[in-house]
Amino acid sequence: MLTLYHYPPSAPSRAAVLVSKLLGIDIDIHILDLKKKQHLKPDFLNINPQHTVPTLVDGDFVLWDSHAIAMYLADTYSKDETFYPKEPKYRARINQRLNFDCGTLYPAIRKICFPIIWLDNDIIYENERLLLNDALGFLDIFIGNNDFVVGNHLTIADCSLVASVSSILIVELVDIRGVENSVVLVMEYLPCSLSDVIRYVEKPITLAQTKTYIQMCLSGVSYMHNNHIMHRDLKPSNLLISHSGILKIADFGLARIYKKTDLRTYSHQVATRWYRAPELLYGSRTYTPKVDIWSVGCILGEMIHRKPLFPGETDIEQLAIVLGTLGTPDEIIWPGVTSLPDYNKISFSHTSPKSWKTVIPDGDKQSLNIIATMLQYNEAERPSAEEVPSIN
Numbered sequence: 498m499l500t501l502y503h504y505p506p507s508a509p510s511r512a513a514v515l516v517s518k519l520l521g522i523d524i525d526i527h528i529l530d531l532k533k534k535q536h537l538k539p540d541f542l543n544i545n546p547q548h549t550v551p552t553l554v555d556g557d558f559v560l561w562d563s564h565a566i567a568m569y570l571a572d573t574y575s576k577d578e579t580f581y582p583k584e585p586k587y588r589a590r591i592n593q594r595l596n597f598d599c600g601t602l603y604p605a606i607r608k609i610c611f612p613i614i615w616l617d618n619d620i621i622y623e624n625e626r627l628l629l630n631d632a633l634g635f636l637d638i639f640i641g642n643n644d645f646v647v648g649n650h651l652t653i654a655d656c657s658l659v660a661s662v663s664s665i666l667i668v669e670l671v672d673i674r675g676v677e678n679s680v681v682l683v684m685e686y687l688p689c690s691l692s693d694v695i696r697y698v699e700k701p702i703t704l705a706q707t708k709t710y711i712q713m714c715l716s717g718v719s720y721m722h723n724n725h726i727m728h729r730d731l732k733p734s735n736l737l738i739s740h741s742g743i744l745k746i747a748d749f750g751l752a753r754i755y756k757k758t759d760l761r762t763y764s765h766q767v768a769t770r771w772y773r774a775p776e777l778l779y780g781s782r783t784y785t786p787k788v789d790i791w792s793v794g795c796i797l798g799e800m801i802h803r804k805p806l807f808p809g810e811t812d813i814e815q816l817a818i819v820l821g822t823l824g825t826p827d828e829i830i831w832p833g834v835t836s837l838p839d840y841n842k843i844s845f846s847h848t849s850p851k852s853w854k855t856v857i858p859d860g861d862k863q864s865l866n867i868i869a870t871m872l873q874y875n876e877a878e879r880p881s882a883e884e885v886p887s888i889n
């Protein structure tokens with residue numbers, strides 16, 4: 498049996514685990530907590546005097562360095578050559594990417610992340626940021642129009658590079674601490690939320706700011722959705738603003754992974770009421786990430802209107818306000834509405850849709866058109882985050 502000494506926050510260590518999974522190799526993973534200095538204990542120093550993770554033990558053979566481990570596992574245990582082909586030029590390019598990770602990309606990431614994670618530092622120096630940007634630029638060039646770092650095939654080099662790049666995200670998560678029986682996540686401090694910005698009466702948010710924030714929000718939503726995550730609780734107080742005015746999506750407490758091919762059902766009791774999509778209000782359990790697009794539409798409307806668009810006090814009042822604005826839905830504008838779980842539980846008197854100009858009198862034509870497309874009953878008609886026309 499192979500044993501891998503592993504520490505999950507370490508990118509090289511994660512790369513070794515990824516390779517073992519990619520190759521379908523059964524490995525006994527032994528967690529070594531670097532924060533508790535377990536890697537400096539004599540037992541481990543006997544195995545690896547350089548005291549680094551990952552370290553692989555294969556019988557009486559010991560190997561460390563994630564890239565060397567990846568090559569060894571692929572050469573020794575892979576069923577075929579798929580992920581580390583022997584053809585000399587192909588293999589040379591994979592090795593070049595692995596060396597690039599080892600000598601250029603990972604050191605640039607480590608220089609920034611190490612002081613933040615281990616030394617309670619919160620400064621990123623400009624020269625370090627530029628070095629990392631340069632390295633990420635090379636990575637972009639390697640990928641070019643392909644899907645992977647060497648052409649269109651997944652190789653062991655992708656495992657190393659993706660593990661390294663994913664470490665950049667840890668910078669946002671400043672620390673993980675165990676306190677008694679719970680885990681405390683220490684996040685980057687962001688001074689205010691979009692909710693504070695909207696309600697700051699002394700300096701009302703301008704249309705230009707509104708558009709910039711919505712654009713940032715949509716690019717975050719697009720990133721999440723492309724990575725199969727639906728947030729399910731987007732609202733102004735979950736959109737945080739950094740000192741330099743960068744908007745970041747926070748609070749993934751209700752977020753879920755979804756798959757297009759999956760027919761799994763989800764809870765409908767998600768999203769803070771005012772930003773909850775109508776399919777959720779009618780109890781749908783097979784909704785899509787378009788619930789987030791509805792929420793962004795509500796947020797855009799609220800930024801222009803300076804008041805929430807649909808401020809229901811109860812779930813029923815929420816539905817009544819939405820219907821009072823968009824008009825009574827039917828099977829023509831919203832195919833499938835009559836089959837939603839809670840559709841027959843409550844009926845409202847018939848109402849016609851209001852024009853968005855009457856709902857948000859201060860709205861400009863372009864913003865109102867965008868709100869109208871995002872706030873459609875039929876989720877299939879709502880644009881994806883990328884399809885929302887850029888607001889200028």
Ligand SMILES: N[C@@H](CCC(=O)N[C@@H](CS)C(=O)NCC(=O)O)C(=O)O
Binds near residue numbers: 508509531536561
């Ligand atoms: N190039 C090595 C880097 C390994 C490395 O630096 N590991 C760090 C964790 S990210 C470590 O074990 N540090 C503890 C130490 O050096 O004492 C690899 O790819 O495996």
